[in-house]
Amino acid sequence: MSGKSLLLKVILLGDGGVGKSSLMNRYVTNKFDSQAFHTIGVEFLNRDLEVDGRFVTLQIWDTAGQERFKSLRTPFYRGADCCLLTFSVDDRQSFENLGNWQKEFIYYADVKDPEHFPFVVLGNKVDKEDRQVTTEEAHAWCMENGDYPYLETSAKDDTNVTVAFEEAVRQVLAVEEQLEHCMLGHTIDLNSGSKAGSSCC
Numbered sequence: 164m165s166g167k168s169l170l171l172k173v174i175l176l177g178d179g180g181v182g183k184s185s186l187m188n189r190y191v192t193n194k195f196d197s198q199a200f201h202t203i204g205v206e207f208l209n210r211d212l213e214v215d216g217r218f219v220t221l222q223i224w225d226t227a228g229q230e231r232f233k234s235l236r237t238p239f240y241r242g243a244d245c246c247l248l249t250f251s252v253d254d255r256q257s258f259e260n261l262g263n264w265q266k267e268f269i270y271y272a273d274v275k276d277p278e279h280f281p282f283v284v285l286g287n288k289v290d291k292e293d294r295q296v297t298t299e300e301a302h303a304w305c306m307e308n309g310d311y312p313y314l315e316t317s318a319k320d321d322t323n324v325t326v327a328f329e330e331a332v333r334q335v336l337a338v339e340e341q342l343e344h345c346m347l348g349h350t351i352d353l354n355s356g357s358k359a360g361s362s363c364c
């Protein structure tokens with residue numbers, strides 16, 4: 164891959180066992196382990212990609228979802244450009260915990276402007292037949308909590324895994340573009356002597 168690459172840090176959060184490591188490994192190594200062990204602390208892998216003409220190096224941080232590893236994972240939230248809130252569609256509790264994960268991230272990442280931070284929600288394990296969360300419920304949660312994009316994935320079947328990580332990049336680029344637009348707006352406003360920052364920021 165040629166051209167200057169943008170380094171983006173995305174972080175996978177969600178209950179233990181929802182499939183965060185499996186999603187990362189499927190995306191980066193195209194492998195799936197049906198006997199995957201729980202993560203202890205955090206791990207990360209990089210993958211280069213091109214999205215809408217932009218070259219990106221995606222640094223994917225996979226965290227341990229089990230409560231007992233909280234103090235090991237939270238120091239790594241800072242500097243994340245996007246957070247992938249993950250649950251498993253066959254595990255109702257993991258869906259109901261999404262709000263706690265969102266709050267934990269905002270607090271430990273010290274997000275200054277949570278309303279505009281790019282979250283993407285993933286409902287994993289859609290290959291399973293014993294669903295406990297419907298697509299409509301998940302969409303509704305996303306609408307109510309920040310109008311986040313929602314994708315249903317399967318690390319096992321490789322459903323929507325690439326799409327999910329590309330969506331994360333698109334969300335970050337969109338926020339970045341909006342910021343640039345706003346800064347340009349300020350410059351123009353200041354130069355013309357009109358009131359600055361009146362529109363989008």
Ligand SMILES: Nc1nc2c(ncn2[C@@H]2O[C@H](COP(=O)(O)OP(=O)(O)OP(=O)(O)O)[C@@H](O)[C@H]2O)c(=O)[nH]1
Nearest residue numbers: 179180181182183184185197201202228317318319
């Ligand atoms: N059927 C199915 N099983 C999956 C899928 N993704 C992960 N699994 C299985 O679910 C179990 C847990 O997967 P992990 O990737 O370790 O889950 P995790 O969220 O990283 O778990 P922690 O490290 O404890 O936070 C493993 O047995 C995986 O093989 C999927 O899409 N479909």
